[in-house]
Amino acid sequence: MAFARGFTSLTELSLPFHRHRFLASQFYQTLFSKRSLGRISTTICCHRYPNSALRKRRAKFRILTSVELDQYVTSDDEDEMSEVFFEAIEELERMTREPSDVLEEMNDKLSSRELQLVLVYFSQEGRDSWCALEVFEWLRKENKVDNETMELMVSIMCSWAKKLIEGEGDVSDVVDLLVDMDCVGLKPGFSMIEKVISMYWEMDKRVGAVIFVKEVLRRGISYEEDDGEGQKGGPAGYLAWKMMVEGNYGDAIRLVIDLRESGLKPEIYSYLIAMTAIVKELNEFAKALRKLKSFARSGLVAELDMENIELIEKYQSDLLADGIKLSNWAIQEGSSSINGLIHERLLAMYICAGHGLGAERQLWEMKLSGKEADGDLYDIVLAICASQKKRGAISRLLARFEVSSSLRRRKTLSWLLRGYIKGGHKGDAVETVVKMLDLGLYPEYLDRVAVLQELRKRIHLPGNVATYIDLCKRLYDANLIGPCLLYLYIKKYKLWVIRML
Structure with a gap:
């Protein structure tokens, strides 16, 4: 070289x-x-x-x-x-x-x-x-x-840019250098803008990187467009990606939104990067929330009060609102070829936030845009809707059930069952287990145990004894459980009734 x-x-x-x-x-x-x-x-x-x-x-x-x-x-x-x-x-x-x-x-x-x-x-x-x-x-x-001379001049340009950045040079001087480079016809086989951003980043001059991106967008300096499939083809998207890789999801989101709202025009791909950052932030937030609830159940921390619950819901709602805002900009300014990617990210947002109806809508939007979601995503959305008992959505999602293979049917009904269990809808859970048995699709062991335990907790309520006994019989007939004894104590008569099932 x-x-x-x-x-x-x-x-x-x-x-x-x-x-x-x-x-x-x-x-x-x-x-x-x-x-x-x-x-x-x-x-x-x-x-x-x-x-x-x-x-x-x-x-x-x-x-x-x-x-x-x-x-x-x-x-x-x-x-x-x-x-x-x-x-x-x-x-x-x-x-x-x-x-x-x-x-x-x-x-x-x-x-x-x-x-x-x-x-x-x-x-x-x-x-x-x-x-x-x-x-x-x-x-x-x-x-x-020739190639050798081109690489020599590229090396020289990189050296000049590095010296300006190291020497606390003004950002406008760095941008001027790129303009001069373009004027003399220097075309390296990589993005010089991305290289400069990396220099700022590696020297821990994050504010300088943001100012540089703003100056590039303000001057309208040309850069290679992205293809919508993972290429970081512009300054805003590349800087947001750098932030996201380091786990600074909130910074990546705010960067793109602030650029757009300040009158600048970040590239389309930057919207997709920011939406991905929202998905990751919602996912990390959901993990932290589950851990907090487990600590509360074990008595290590106090239960969440209403004020904290409202703050949690507001934070999730604000993130979803940012995602919708970004998606609208991407749809308005981009081509129809990226609509599938936009709805895919919106789907992931609604799933992470636990919004069943919103997630279901994005499934159909993806299908209309020509990007069909895989069966597992349909099943996950079905489970969320089942936990929230959204019957209309459940019926629509199960419409494709009849044309599925037996393996796919079993997976779909298992997710439906888990959704009902998580939402505490025991009657619907029992009906799902019975439906699976009728179709010869045996539920997983843990799913069966979860349903029986939930019924056992509420066996004292009217009608639950018969439901429990009927389910045990069906499971025994399917050779999924062994014989069991049912103990019933009648307090008025001080009488124990024992029955073999």
Whole structure:
């Protein structure tokens, strides 16, 4: 790869997603052969000239410009650069003519190696970076930019951006650099915007990353669009993704919403990223809530009072409202091809929040958009609706039951049964168990036990004894339980009745 090993601003620049890694030693191994070694400064000093005037000029060049780029560089078939190379450097530094005019004049006399070293020379600290950009633009127009030269210039640009960020440079200067890069036709094989965001992020300058994204959107700088299938193709989406990966779900959500509401226009994919962050936040919140309830049942913490319950519900409602807002923006500004992805995320939100009817609606919306949800998602939504006893939704979700395979039917009825158990609807749970037995679809052991235990707790209530006995008989006939004894104590007569089932 094309850059100097000893020049610290160009050393090992890691690009996004680890696709590229510039290795300093590769540049000189590729650009030069290994036949001989020598310092450029030594070469300049020891080179033999035909006359004293050239010796004086080169000595002056060495003193004033310091062309030492690396501790050691190799040469190809000769130990020195041509005289034209040094003449080009001197002429470019005078800035009396346009760089393109100077290079045009010396075009046939400069080798590809020397043209690359002109770039490296003007990329050094203290040199005119504008000149390096002008040289690259001329090379591109003359069709002299090969992959190696492109990678060299990309390395230089990354170095400049890194120095600006490290040196607390103004964000607008970094953005100006990207604009200049685009103007000269530098097109790296990765997103330079994402690279800069990563630099801010890795240097723990998170506020700077946000300001940079806002400036890029404000100026309307072009970037590669995403394909809607996981490509982080824009500044807002990429920064939100970085936040989400670190678990800062709330920050990712607020970033995208604030950008949109402040009049900027984040890319469509950023809405999908923010919706994914909402799903993850709702999921983590649900886990924490279940753990809190288990602590309350074990007596480790107090039961949740009404005020806390209202706060919990409000937090979930606010997250869902943000999700709906983001989905509306995505539908308005995006194409119909992403509607399935939008409704898929809305479905996940409603599932995590335990909203059965909302989740059921998204299932049908997904189907209408051409993105059919798998059977497990239908079953999960069915269980939520069963726990809330939404009979209309249950009937609609079971409409596909008749055309399902026996394995799919068993799974569907098992989820329905678990939903009824969780919601405490024992009568519906018993009916589901009986229906499964009638169809020859035996319930899972834990599901059977859960239903029997729930009936046993309420056996003293009117009608529960008969229900319990009938269910035990059905389970015994299906060879799912062994014989059991039923003990009944009649307090008025102080009488115990024991019956074999």
